[in-house]
Amino acid sequence: MNAGPRVLGSGSMPAHAGIGLRAQHHDALLEQRHEVNWLEAHSENYFADGGAQLDHLLKLRALYPLSLHGVGLSIGSTDPLNREHLRKLKRLIERSEPALVSEHLSWGSAGGVYLNDLLPLPYTEEALQHMAARVNEVQDFLSRRILIENVSSYLQFNDAELTEWDFLAELAQRTQCGLLIDVNNIYVSARNHGFDPKTYIERVPRDYVGELHLAGHSINRYGEKEILIDTHSTHVCAEVWQLYSFALETYGPRPTLIEWDTDIPALPILLGEAAQADRYLENARALAA
Amino acid sequence: MHSLRELQRRFVSALLWENAGLLTNEITADGIEPVQRLQIYRNNARIGFLTALETTFPVVARLGGKDWFNQTVWRYQQQHPSFSGDLHHAGELFADYLARELSGSDYEYFADVARLEWIHQEVLIAADSTPLDFSSLQSIPAADHAKLRFRIAPAARWVRSRFPLLAIWQANQPDADETTSVDLGSGPSNIVAMRRNDHVELRECSDAECVMLQALANNLNLEAAAARFARDLPDDDFSATLLQLAQRELIVDFSIDK
Numbered sequence: 001m002n003a004g005p006r007v008l009g010s011g012s013m014p015a016h017a018g019i020g021l022r023a024q025h026h027d028a029l030l031e032q033r034h035e036v037n038w039l040e041a042h043s044e045n046y047f048a049d050g051g052a053q054l055d056h057l058l059k060l061r062a063l064y065p066l067s068l069h070g071v072g073l074s075i076g077s078t079d080p081l082n083r084e085h086l087r088k089l090k091r092l093i094e095r096s097e098p099a100l101v102s103e104h105l106s107w108g109s110a111g112g113v114y115l116n117d118l119l120p121l122p123y124t125e126e127a128l129q130h131m132a133a134r135v136n137e138v139q140d141f142l143s144r145r146i147l148i149e150n151v152s153s154y155l156q157f158n159d160a161e162l163t164e165w166d167f168l169a170e171l172a173q174r175t176q177c178g179l180l181i182d183v184n185n186i187y188v189s190a191r192n193h194g195f196d197p198k199t200y201i202e203r204v205p206r207d208y209v210g211e212l213h214l215a216g217h218s219i220n221r222y223g224e225k226e227i228l229i230d231t232h233s234t235h236v237c238a239e240v241w242q243l244y245s246f247a248l249e250t251y252g253p254r255p256t257l258i259e260w261d262t263d264i265p266a267l268p269i270l271l272g273e274a275a276q277a278d279r280y281l282e283n284a285r286a287l288a289a
Numbered sequence: 290m291h292s293l294r295e296l297q298r299r300f301v302s303a304l305l306w307e308n309a310g311l312l313t314n315e316i317t318a319d320g321i322e323p324v325q326r327l328q329i330y331r332n333n334a335r336i337g338f339l340t341a342l343e344t345t346f347p348v349v350a351r352l353g354g355k356d357w358f359n360q361t362v363w364r365y366q367q368q369h370p371s372f373s374g375d376l377h378h379a380g381e382l383f384a385d386y387l388a389r390e391l392s393g394s395d396y397e398y399f400a401d402v403a404r405l406e407w408i409h410q411e412v413l414i415a416a417d418s419t420p421l422d423f424s425s426l427q428s429i430p431a432a433d434h435a436k437l438r439f440r441i442a443p444a445a446r447w448v449r450s451r452f453p454l455l456a457i458w459q460a461n462q463p464d465a466d467e468t469t470s471v472d473l474g475s476g477p478s479n480i481v482a483m484r485r486n487d488h489v490e491l492r493e494c495s496d497a498e499c500v501m502l503q504a505l506a507n508n509l510n511l512e513a514a515a516a517r518f519a520r521d522l523p524d525d526d527f528s529a530t531l532l533q534l535a536q537r538e539l540i541v542d543f544s545i546d547k
Contacts, residue, residue, distance in 0.1 A: 044375040048414030050444065052487035072374025078294040087376050108298035114371040115304055115334040116341075119297075122315075127293050155326040156317045159290035182494075193319070220329075225320040227329065 001286070013038060013065055013099035013211070015285075017277035019270045020069075020260060026056040028267050033233040035271060037074055037278070038065035038099070044072045046096070047088040057096060067100040067211070068092065069180075070223040074114065075122045075134045075148075076107030081254035086141050091246050093142060100211055100255070102147035102180045103138070105168060119228070122157035123167040128174075131167075135175040147245045148172070149180035152230035154215070164189070165203040178210035181251075183244045184236065184259075188217050188228040197243055208249045208263035214277060214286070232261040237274060242279070256281065291314065304331045305370055318324035338366045338525040346383065346406045349399055361390070377414070380407060398457065398473060400496065401450040405480060405491075407460055408446035412482045412489050415444035420538035436513035436546035437507050439531075444484035445539050447494065447502055451477045455493055483539065497525040499532060510546055 018038035021029075029036065041057060048054045060066070073085055091110075093101060106118040121127045139146055150168060162170070172179050181204060190197035216234030220227045236244075236258070248254070258273040291299065299311040309324045312518050315334070316323035325472045329351045343350050350358040384407055388400035429437065447455065453475045481494040481502070500521050504514035513530075518527045533542055 045373055045441060047377070050417035051414045051484065053414065055487070068375075072376070074374055078297055082374060108374065109296060110294070110301045112372060113301050113305065114374055115301060115330075116337050116371050116374065116376050117330060117334045119330065122293065122296060123290070124290070130293055139512075154329040155323065156319070157290075157296075157315055158317050159315070190348070222321045222325055227321065227326075229329065261496075 001105075013067060013154070013255040013257055015097050017256045017258060017274040018065075018067065018282060021057070021060065022264050023056075023262070024052065025266055025267050025270075026053075026060070029060055030056065033063060034267070036064055036274065038067065038255065040067040040069050040100075040259075041096075043068045043070040043089055043092055043101075046092055054095075060100075061096050065196055066096055066098045067102065067255070068096065068098040069149075069257075070101075070103040071118065072108065072114075072116060072158050073103050073138070074106075074108040075103050075138060076105065076119075076127070076131050077109045078107075078130065079109055079112060079135055081134060081141075082109075086138065093144070100147060101142065101176075102146060102178075102211065103151055104149050104151050105164075105171070106151045111280050118149070120149040120153045120157075121167075122156060123164055124157075124164040125161055126171055127191055128162065132172055132174040135171065135177050139175065139177065140142060145176065146177055147178040147180040149182055149213065150185050150189075151182070152185040152192075154192060154227055154229070156193055163195075163203075165200045169203060169205050169208075172205060172208040177208075179204060179208045180211045180213060181209050181247065182213035182215070184213065184215040184217060184248050185230055187240050187243055189232050191226070191228045198246055201243070201247050201250050204251075209251045209254055212244070212247060212251075212254045212256040213259055214256060214273075218223040232259045233263045234260075236276075240275070244277070245280055245283075249287070250281055252288055253281050253284045303327050303487060304334055304342065305367055307331075309313065319389050322360070335363060338362065338371060338379055341379045342383065345377075345380040345410050346403055348406055348458055349383075349387070352457075353396075354397060361387075364390075375543050377410070380410070398450075398452040398454075399451055401448065402452055402457055404448045404450070405454055405482070406412045408448055408482045409489050412444050412446055415484065416440050418444065419540040421535070421540045421542055423535055424544070426430065433545055435510065435515075438508055438544050438546070439510045439511075439540045440542040440544075441502060441505050441534075442483060442539050445481065445502075447479065447481040447499055449477070449479045449499055453489050454478045455480050456490060458491065479538075481539070483537075494524075495530075497522055497530040498533060501527075502529045502539070505534075505540070 014037055017273035021041040023038040046054050046057045106120050108115050186197045186200050214236045215232045218231045219227045256277045301307045303312045309327050313323040339362050347455050365386050371379045384400050385405035387403050391397050456471045460471050479494045479499045483490050504517045
């Protein structure tokens with residue numbers, strides 16, 4: 001899918017803060033129009049043929065801009081792309097008309113066995129060629145541009161040939177996909193592997209960045225070493241807010257999602273985090289003016 | 290360095306079947322053993338799978354207790370790993386697995402509870418439909434009635450058990466009376482699950498309804514369904530049972546053989 005340039009950017013998604021849509025908040029979001037700029041739904045949660053979950057999503061879509069964020073396509077896998085999964089994703093896109101559709105720079109299955117996790121790729125030329133072919137295949141099937149998100153990682157492969165940021169940048173340039181830059185994931189991986197997170201942000205080409213993610217993480221100790229785990233279970237920490245500020249300086253205002261997937265708090269707490277992100281975005285707009 | 294395909298195959302094996310040695314030479318240690326780094330991913334994969342099954346099978350989890358459920362689900366995941374990027378499918382074989390694992394034990398009924406919970410989930414996400422308006426059959430000549438095939442509501446399932454399944458399920462709901470006890474020997478039961486107004490209605494049904502539902506689900510026309518019914522339940526009333534399914538809004542469409 002390299003024929004001609006695509007329109008980059010964030011489509012019709014506003015450069016404001018949104019929140020991840022979780023079933024616990026469906027009713028509250030439907031009963032009253034909240035100060036939510038947009039919602040992001042995990043695609044697989046709405047693959048149903050019918051029923052209340054899907055019905056709620058479509059009703060919410062009438063109230064708020066929507067992004068669909070997949071976690072199960074396993075784009076980086078060497079197995080054939082799962083056509084059934086793609087068909088369901090396409091059907092959901094047709095039903096809900098999202099402004100953005102995203103997936104991950106990862107894989108989750110091999111030999112037909114799924115681990116349903118965001119597993120790390122070795123950053124090699126072989127993996128880059130494979131990933132680029134797969135992103136093209138997905139974009140062709142969906143007839144639209146997708147965003148690819150960097151994941152947190154807890155290991156690195158000895159024979160890596162590229163940094164993650166160069167891998168991402170090259171992937172975007174080869175496929176014209178957009179990039180979803182998860183600031184928390186950069187922070188987590190930087191701490192786990194000892195690189196400068198600002199270098200990562202600077203090396204990602206800004207024109208491809210269509211969305212940002214923010215989330216909380218936890219810290220595990222292994223003897224003298226710490227490993228940060230991307231848990232999406234708590235507030236965004238101060239260091240990640242600072243890195244987010246740097247990302248906005250680098251890329252300009254971008255739609256920004258607050259992700260909170262486990263130990264999900266009451267809606268006002270999520271909205272509070274989104275309001276915080278909006279204050280950063282407002283500053284970035286003022287600086288850009 | 291292995292090919293990407295081989296690396297991924299080894300990674301899955303390391304996580305799911307604990308063959309970490311297949312991969313440790315590929316991973317940078319940097320102060321933490323590769324085995325420990327892989328363990329982080331194994332935990333993530335286990336927790337994601339476990340959470341999906343806890344959501345689908347809350348009554349089985351409650352009956353068995355947290356430790357039993359965690360260990361059982363891990364063994365199940367190792368034998369029947371997920372085959373989809375959508376974890377909603379992960380529990381599809383869980384009832385059959387429990388039936389094998391618990392055969393001959395006092396806990397055989399867990400398998401039937403799992404079957405009920407699985408159809409409960411299927412019904413929640415099945416396609417929407419509207420009940421058949423039976424007045425639309427008035428235009429069908431009586432001579433053609435034997436050629437009719439009825440379609441059951443997509444959001445309807447049923448399960449048959451030699452245990453009092455509905456009573457077990459009800460006694461293990463979050464708002465149930467903790468003092469309620471269920472006599473497992475109190476007889477068999479048939480349950481039909483159907484979605485109504487965004488929630489799943491569970492109710493007991495007769496053997497006749499189950500046989501009729503199965504005949505229609507097998508896409509038999511009325512002539513063949515009646516023959517099947519007469520064979521299995523010679524003392525029951527075929528027409529009355531069909532009418533009962535219609536009144537319960539379990540039939541949504543029909544076709545007629547050419």
